[in-house]
Amino acid sequence: MKAVCWFGREDVRVEDVPEPTIQNPRDAIVRVTSTAICGSDLHLYRHYIPTMQKGDVLGHEFMGEVVEVGTAIESLGPGDRVVVPFPIACGRCWFCRRELWSLCDNSNPNAWMAEALMGHSPAGLFGYSHMLGGYAGGQAEYVRVPFADVGPLKIEADTLADEQVLFLSDVLPTGWMAAEQCDIEPGDVVAVWGAGPVGQFAMRAARLLGAERVIAIDRFEPRLALARRHGMETLDYSQVDVHDALLDATGGRGPDRCIDAVGLEAHGTGLLARYDQVAQAVRFETDRPIALREAIVACRKGGTVSLAGVYGGYVDKLPLGAAFNKALTLRMGQTHVHRYLRPLLERIRLGDIDPADIVTHRLPLTQAPHAYEIFQKKQDDCLKVVLDPAA
Amino acid sequence: VSASEPIDVIRPAGTRRRESTENVSRIERGITLPFGGLLILGGMRHRGLAGAAVGIAGVVLVARGWTGRCPLYRRLGIDTAHRQRAAEVQWSRTITVGAPLEAARAICEDPSQAARVVSLVARAEAEGDRWRVTTKGRPGRTLELTLRRDADAIEWRTAADEATPGRLRLDFSPAPGNRGTEISARLMLRPPDGAVGKAIGRGIEGIGERWLGTQLARLKQLVETGEIARTGSQPAGPRSALRRALRVVPVLQEEGA
Numbered sequence: 314m315k316a317v318c319w320f321g322r323e324d325v326r327v328e329d330v331p332e333p334t335i336q337n338p339r340d341a342i343v344r345v346t347s348t349a350i351c352g353s354d355l356h357l358y359r360h361y362i363p364t365m366q367k368g369d370v371l372g373h374e375f376m377g378e379v380v381e382v383g384t385a386i387e388s389l390g391p392g393d394r395v396v397v398p399f400p401i402a403c404g405r406c407w408f409c410r411r412e413l414w415s416l417c418d419n420s421n422p423n424a425w426m427a428e429a430l431m432g433h434s435p436a437g438l439f440g441y442s443h444m445l446g447g448y449a450g451g452q453a454e455y456v457r458v459p460f461a462d463v464g465p466l467k468i469e470a471d472t473l474a475d476e477q478v479l480f481l482s483d484v485l486p487t488g489w490m491a492a493e494q495c496d497i498e499p500g501d502v503v504a505v506w507g508a509g510p511v512g513q514f515a516m517r518a519a520r521l522l523g524a525e526r527v528i529a530i531d532r533f534e535p536r537l538a539l540a541r542r543h544g545m546e547t548l549d550y551s552q553v554d555v556h557d558a559l560l561d562a563t564g565g566r567g568p569d570r571c572i573d574a575v576g577l578e579a580h581g582t583g584l585l586a587r588y589d590q591v592a593q594a595v596r597f598e599t600d601r602p603i604a605l606r607e608a609i610v611a612c613r614k615g616g617t618v619s620l621a622g623v624y625g626g627y628v629d630k631l632p633l634g635a636a637f638n639k640a641l642t643l644r645m646g647q648t649h650v651h652r653y654l655r656p657l658l659e660r661i662r663l664g665d666i667d668p669a670d671i672v673t674h675r676l677p678l679t680q681a682p683h684a685y686e687i688f689q690k691k692q693d694d695c696l697k698v699v700l701d702p703a704a
Numbered sequence: 705v706s707a708s709e710p711i712d713v714i715r716p717a718g719t720r721r722r723e724s725t726e727n728v729s730r731i732e733r734g735i736t737l738p739f740g741g742l743l744i745l746g747g748m749r750h751r752g753l754a755g756a757a758v759g760i761a762g763v764v765l766v767a768r769g770w771t772g773r774c775p776l777y778r779r780l781g782i783d784t785a786h787r788q789r790a791a792e793v794q795w796s797r798t799i800t801v802g803a804p805l806e807a808a809r810a811i812c813e814d815p816s817q818a819a820r821v822v823s824l825v826a827r828a829e830a831e832g833d834r835w836r837v838t839t840k841g842r843p844g845r846t847l848e849l850t851l852r853r854d855a856d857a858i859e860w861r862t863a864a865d866e867a868t869p870g871r872l873r874l875d876f877s878p879a880p881g882n883r884g885t886e887i888s889a890r891l892m893l894r895p896p897d898g899a900v901g902k903a904i905g906r907g908i909e910g911i912g913e914r915w916l917g918t919q920l921a922r923l924k925q926l927v928e929t930g931e932i933a934r935t936g937s938q939p940a941g942p943r944s945a946l947r948r949a950l951r952v953v954p955v956l957q958e959e960g961a
Contacts (some may be wrong), residue, residue: 318941328941337931385930403929407802407883419925422933425914437933447935457938460929576958677708 315702316370316453317681322360323689325371327679333449338385341461343395345485347475348375348452348678350398350698351483352509353576353623355689357441361577361599362625364426364444372452373399373439374482376475380455381464388462395465397458398650399483400436400659401448404463415647420459421446430626435647450680453571454702466654470662476669476699477661480510483670484697486653488514488574491621495570497522502558504528504568504611506604508536508547510671510697511621512574516545517666519570528562530555530604532580535694539671551582559611567613575620579603592629599626609636620645673699677704726772729784733769740765777787792894795912799920802884803927805876809885811927812858812874813851820932823915835860869894887923891916 318328333342352375376396377388389395402409406418417436421427424434426444437459440450449456453703458465468478488511497503505512508531516527520543529540530548532686537547548558559568569697577600580586589601594603608618618641636643660666676684684698740762747759768774772785801808811817815835818828822827827838835849849860859873870893879886891912925932 314939316939316941320941326941330939330941333939334937336936339929339931366940366943366947368943368947369943370939389883403925405802405928407800419921419929421891422935424921425918428917446933449935449938449940453939454940461934 315678316405316449317367317372317678317700318365318367319357319365319371323358323686325568325682325685326360327681328368330370330453332455335381335383336457337459338383339462340383341379341386341389341458341465342381343375343377343397343451343456343458343465344380345375345377345451345454345456345702346394347377347479348372348700348702349479349482349484350374350452350681350684350688350700352511353441354685356577356623358626358689359578359686361591362442362444363430364423364442366443366447369440369443369447370449370453372450372456373441373450374479374484374662375439375456376468376479376482377451377456378532382461386462389467392464394468396468396478396481396654397451397456398464398466398481398486398654399438399441400647400650401438401446401459402436402463402651403460409463412649412652413571414649414651423447435682438451438647442547452700454678464651466658468658473661474669476672477667478658479699480514480671481654481657481661483648483650483652484510485514485657485666485669486650487511487514487648488652489518489657490646490648491515491572491574491619492518492522492524495519495522495523495572495617497570497621499523500525501569502526502528502563502566503570503572504530504608505545505572505574506530506579506608507574507576507622508533509574512536512572513539513543513671513696514666514668515572515574515621516540517543519572520544521660521665524570528559528568533691533694536696539696554572555607556611562633563613567611567616569613569616571608571612571616571618572621573604573608573618574621575604575628576620577601577624579605579622581607584615586683588630598629600624600628601630602631606632609641612639612641614639615641617642617644619643621648625649672699674698676700678702679704719872725778726785727777727783728768728772728774732784733772735769736765737769740767740769791957792892793912794890794892795908795909796890797913797917797920798888799917799924800879800883800886801924801927804883805878808887808927809858809876811923812887813853817926822919822925824921845859867896887920889916897904 314332315327315332318326320326323438377396379391379393382389400415401420402414402417403419408416408418415436420437421434427434437446437448439448440640492515501524503524505516508529516529519527527545529537529545530550531537532551533551579601581603586603589603592598593601610651612618673694678700681700687695688698743758743762746822747762748757774941815828815830819825824839825837826840826844829836833851835851836846837849838844848863852859857873857875862869873890875888877886922932
């Protein structure tokens with residue numbers, strides 16, 4: 314079968330690889346009908362995430378049709394149309410039983426690698442390094458889904474196209490959780506750093522959860538324009554001083570809730586942004602926390618900073634003193650996707666959210682290398698690429 | 705077995721010999737000395753920095769052979785001059801398993817589950833408290849183990865005359881907050897005597913901790929989910945030559961493979 318494989322920094326190729334097989338009784342094999350490139354895939358593409366191996370199959374946003382199930386699977390059968398959450402969760406450990414799905418204790422066979430870096434291991438993820446399981450990803454014609462009785466969401470309604478439900482696998486719940494963990498109150502002003510797919514959904518979620526005003530911060534005009542179309546205010550960080558602009562926009566209070574939807578590859582202006590690029594290049598830090606720094610400093614006293622963008626390692630010059638002295642609440646984590654699947658599917662069905670309008674490119678899987686390149690370089694106004702393995 | 709039973713454990717780093725500064729064996733000295741002399745002669749034939757460097761290396765080797773003392777060996781804790789009894793190496797890890805103590809313990813005492821949990825075990829059979837364990841590999845090695853039990857712990861021991869005698873002890877206690885059972889594992893091995901055994905003990909020290917932790921994680925997976933997370937035999941593009949080479953070494957493979 315065809316699959317998108319990682320071979321090094323900015324080197325992905327479509328290769329012929331063996332088809333996956335059932336390995337455990339709770340597995341399923343899914344024929345992928347749609348798969349997307351996530352912003353966090355770019356961290357792999359740029360090789361910022363350790364423990365990748367040449368030949369790894371990428372992709373953690375995908376959906377498709379079940380073609381085979383293991384002997385212990387009763388809730389699914391061949392022909393079922395499913396969306397698959399990117400974290401792999403057993404459904405039975407202490408964390409899964411508390412709906413902390415992305416912290417599953419049992420789905421990472423290479424937990425020791427994550428423990429060496431982080432002290433404990435989060436859940437295994439599809440196509441996202443050996444430290445996080447080494448599972449083959451879904452940018453392929455077929456994918457093996459472990460614990461298929463827990464993760465995949467069956468899509469019964471034929472009226473919903475793939476693009477309307479595909480993003481339940483990651484970016485839509487990720488944006489939603491970023492807003493939800495802000496504990497938004499009526500009258501709140503929410504600032505969102507990054508108007509990529511996660512940022513777009515975080516803004517819409519903040520609105521649906523009661524925010525009075527939402528401010529998008531980015532430098533790419535098409536992304537800011539999309540935010541404006543949904544009623545958000547916008548700031549172009551390449552044109553204004555973000556801190557001053559946010560204070561001006563909030564009567565000097567600062568945003569009540571701040572969402573970092575950028576993560577470890579943040580860009581910025583000024584000396585500190587240049588410092589981050591150098592520090593990351595010489596491995597003095599692994600991540601560039603420019604958006605996070607700005608969020609902590611801008612957030613109003615007693616406010617909340619919520620992290621949805623991925624961080625992978627170590628950062629420098631984090632203003633923890635500001636966070637402490639302003640009594641901020643910091644919330645973060647890989648998304649507990651399973652928790653949000655059904656409620657968000659219902660919102661899609663009701664028309665509260667239309668996820669499909671973030672899609673800018675629809676390409677055959679075979680054009681994945683080109684897709685990664687234009688997404689990484691933000692060429693052709695690329696915001697979201699959906700790949701079709703059958704095309 | 706009792707929890708207070710003394711365990712004879714000395715980590716390799718603590719076994720450096722202090723009573724003599726000689727740390728190079730006679731055979732090694734016999735090779736080092738003439739080789740150092742040859743280097744001195746070679747260095748004298750060449751002028752310049754390269755010649756000087758070769759000459760100095762020769763002097764160092766001659767001194768090493770003459771005195772039987774090697775600073776590098778001392779720094780690395782290597783001593784080939786004395787017959788050494790290898791120190792027992794111990795690793796310990798603890799995990800919380802979400803099951804009642806009796807259920808967790810029953811799986812540990814079931815030989816049919818051992819091959820599923822322990823990644824290097826191909827087959828295990830029990831006759832009373834005598835276990836016969838066959839390891840993976842070609843040919844697999846067969847170990848005779850004795851199982852000992854008490855109220856809070858179980859322990860497997862190899863026969864004392866094994867080339868690498870060892871024991872694995874599991875202690876069980878209830879976890880707070882109805883979280884199940886805490887299992888503490890201690891694996892103790894005594895590598896073969898001599899410098900080679902000592903080097904083996906040192907080499908496997910880091911791997912052993914990781915390996916033991918992974919086996920406990922596999923036990924937890926089996927108890928809690930009914931299966932063990934795997935990533936073997938899954939699709940991948942062409943791997944690097946190094947990765948392909950490493951796949952023939954079972955202990956270096958990813959545990960899910």
